[in-house]
Amino acid sequence: MSGDSSAGETTRTPTTFHWGRYDVVSSGDRVVAVEPHPGDPDPSPVGAGVPEVNHAPYRITRPMVREGWLLGDRDSVRGRDRFVTVTWDRAFDLAAGELTRVRGEHGPAAIYGGSYGWGSAGRFHHPQSQIHRFLAMAGGYTASVNTYSFAAMEVVLPHVIGGGPTSLHERGPTWREITEHAGLVVSFGGLAAKNTQMVPGGPSRHTQTSWQRAAAGAGVRFVNVSPVRDDAAAELGARWLPLRPGTDTALMLALTHVLLAEGLADTDFATRCCVGFDRFRDYVLGRSDGTAKDPAWASGITGVPEDGIRELARTIAAHRTVINLAWSIQRHDHGEQPYWAGIALAALSGSCGLPGGGPAGGLGIAEHGTRGHRRIAALPQPAGGAVARIPVARIADMLLEPGGTVDYDGERITFPDTRLVYWAGGNPFHHHQDLGRLERAWQRPDTVIVHESWWNATARRADIVFPVATTLERDDFALGAADSTITAMHRAVPPPADVRTDHAVFAALAARLGFGDRFTEGRSERQWVRELYDRTRERLRAEGVDLPGFDAFWRAGSAALPEKDMTPDGGSFATLRTDPAGAPLATPSGRIELVSDTVAAFGYPDCPGMPVWLEPYERLGTEAAERHGLHLVSNQPKTRLHSQYDGGRISRDSKVGGREPVDLHPDDARARGIADGDTVRIHNDRGACLAGARLTDAVRPGVAVLATGAWYDPDDDGVCRHGNPNVLTRDTGTSRLAQGPTSGTTLVEIEPTGADVPAVRAFEPPEVVEATPPPGEVDRPV
Structure with a gap:
């Protein structure tokens, strides 16, 4: 039976959101509270904001x-x-x-x-x-294919490892394997705890942070490759490499260069279990184009010091290593490249196919320690x-x-x-x-x-x-x-x-x-x-x-349900390492395709047949940054699911002056005359929005962080009064291969607005005529 209650009677009913399992407390036709299920050790706070939204004045209650x-x-x-x-x-x-x-x-x-x-x-x-x-x-009807979350990896992975977005998760190491066997997790895009709140279908128990703590307690070291320090929990003690946004591919290629140049690469695995190793090696070493993708080259692009790149490469070679690829790194111009380059780095690291090592996709997102979709x-x-x-x-x-x-x-x-x-x-x-x-x-x-x-x-x-x-x-x-x-x-x-x-x-x-x-x-x-x-x-x-x-x-x-672990001990990469001929991947060659003749045959200049560094349409360190000197990171919020429940208490409490907060490094704020709590105008040639400044040294200088999901609230000039970052992002595909979104490739400038700023109207309903339409109406546009 349902949990409907009579007037005045309080009832508790179970439900599940994408951010977890809850008990709903209701009285009559009103939701009084949404409380985490007692079996969840680390519940998401988002549920607490649901009751007022369910009965909000901006609820639509009539056709x-x-x-x-x-x-x-x-x-x-x-x-x-x-x-x-x-x-x-x-x-x-x-x-x-x-x-x-x-x-x-x-x-x-x-x-x-x-x-x-x-x-x-x-x-x-x-x-x-x-x-x-x-x-x-x-x-x-006409439908869409792929997702905004990971369109680039959805399309490129079948060409590289013979499976879609879940394939890398299914074949990569679980947290249990990492805890028992790994020595190092290098995470491109970080392991942000806020991203572990949600999964499609909802987690019954949030266990991701406890798995991470267990791995750290077992001696696993972490490296957070991200412009945001908080993309790894402080308790992990992660080394922070604050690279320039959108330059992960250049860093991966330089790490690979060190492995090759210093004789640290697993060339046996690359030769037996991959195709195209010779061509990829020649590109990385500069034999095919005259440019060695070495640490000096990468440092100029990424902002990561040369010595830091060399040290990390040597550490990767010396330990059972996970190369984790967060979803965010492929929402950039040429977003196919970091996933392809990350798999290539893992293939040459010496850990691919060994328990607790190799490439992983989205660790820090999936809410479980085992594999296998039900x-x-x-x-x-x-x-x-x-x-x-x-x-x-x-x-x-x-x-x-x-x-x-x-x-x-x-x-x-x-x-x-x-x-x-x-x-x-x-x-x-x-x-x-x-x-x-x-x-x-x-x-x-x-x-x-x-x-x-x-x-x-x-x-x-x-x-x-x-x-x-x-x-x-x-x-x-x-x-x-x-x-x-x-x-x-x-x-x-x-x-x-x-x-x-x-x-x-x-x-x-x-x-x-x-x-x-x-x-x-x-x-x-x-x-x-x-x-x-x-x-x-x-x-x-x-x-x-x-x-x-x-x-x-x-x-x-x-x-x-019992735990399900479809592919233990490294999954299909393990069987590939053991028997490449007898346990092929679903690629044309049956092996990891460091070079894909299929993709090469498409003839796309913005996505050739192997992982390469391609200059994005804008980034820090280029002429484009002279006009718009900050790189905008529009990451996932921790106070809502995308834009869902933005009007809820948890999301609204996070606002600064009623607007979405934008995180700035104090040095960048000082140079622009911005104080903590100021209302600021973020702009570029595509658009502008208002936001509330929040100063923190947890972001790399030159970077501004404005989470997605503030309800779009444009004024008559198109300026979003509430702080939606997608008025600033460019509507261009990652490449001809995947045509995914490139929201991560965005330069902006920020300035204080002063005291005279318009009020946010995102949660005000439109004007409604509470009457029968006047005579002369038509059934449809003419």
Whole structure:
């Protein structure tokens, strides 16, 4: 049964967010508190900010239609218009009519199905699954591929090690192996504790920091290669190498140069288990292009002293070493290169394929000490639903350039003429780059339909807004990655009277469009939750896991799973080291491809067939830095998940003067006349935002740190009053190979604003007309 409570009665119900497992305390239809589950040793504080957001004044509680769109006013502007309340029937008729019109006049590719995977930890109420199933059954749509988090590694890793983003984690060492066997962890991009709060599906227990402490206690040494000192916990005693942002590849190549030049490289492994070693070696040593990638060369690029580079290379060779590659290092111009170069460095380090050593992807993100993704069931998807696909970070290109083309992983993709954007789950006006450009692109479609619970920037820029229930207002279940607990998500409170779930919205639209029974398969929402649990139970039974029946699970609130470790002692790199011919990787050669003839054949000058240093479009130490002398690091926040719950108490308490804090080194602040707590203007040629200055020596001089996720709040000139860094980032792909985002390659300048600054309005709802639309309205734009 759900956790709904009568008026005045206090109840506790279990649920799971992407940042962990919690007990929800509610009274009547109000959430009173969200408390960490007592079994979590290191819970995320983000949950404490949920109650006020669930009942916030910027909650959307009725279907809305943008007034200008409703009246057919083509001069009206999304994001600056007021909204009109409509009935659910009216909203459904308008949306169904537009879907039918656009598909009939322009074809299914003209409908873009926008969503992002962090919409819900639950398996059934997962917006991405719901919208894709609906649009597929409605006749097809244009979808996206890859993620903003790690698009570059998603595309390059299959060419290098024969697997996607999880493959490096599955094959790399676990924390248990590191603790037992390793001597050194060199982490490019750090091991920030804040990044361990969240995983898709939610962690039942936060154990990452305890694993790190255990490794340090066992004598493992840590090196934090990052412009931010706090990217490694102080208790690890990590050596800090504060390199210039975006120069990891140059440092990796120089470390490799030392290994080769001083006879420390594992050439046996490189010869037997890799292809292209000779060509890669000749590039690093400068034989092929006349430039040795030695410490002197790298020091001029990275700012890391030559002696420090040599010392680190020798330490790597002398110890069982993990080369950890954080996701952040590939969100730069040419972001494919540091992952490729990092794997090459690990292959030559002497530790690849040995217990507790070799390359790792995202240590400090995954919340477990073992490997192995559970085979959890998801909402079934019809085959062939997506009739076209674009790289996920190329949405503004698609909207602005219908009929244009883009290179992607050996293909040439043609952008469709997008007439309708349907978005459910995610906030593109948080995670996309160059929001001023996206703002212009967003005006191009005929219609934008959005599912949202709150008036964030995306909802404000919709034409039809369906108000949807939050996690606390739905029944579901969750299982995070290789987690050891499957958890029930009981509905704690009912949604507001005029709010429905994403599934209910799609089911009603499907009924209007003639495929309602096929979409729901005759099941209620609770029956779907039971069905997906039962399917998961069957899948896990094949792995020897015996879950309880649904009713027993639902009453208990959770079920324990045994730990799963698919590939112990170094995984497939271990078997590759032992028997390269008998245990091949899924690459064309069956080995690690230090040189990929496949990628080389694409002929991309911005991503050749092996790891190389390519000059980014801007960085410190170049002419570009003479105008904009600070490198902006827009990392993940520790007070929210991306932009989720930015209005919650935990996130708001972290603000400086109501704006997102920007961390500056005291020397940089002093040179600009900035004091701690000042409101500052951060700007470059792409845009500007306001933020609150916070001075700290934990950032490298020349670097400013402004976390992502402040709700976009532009004034009439496009200046974000709240501090969203993506008004400053460039909307350019990593390369023709992956077309990933390059938010990490951003130079800015910062100046104090003085006392006269505008108020933040991010959490103020738009103007709403609480009346029936006036006579003369039309069903759709004319």
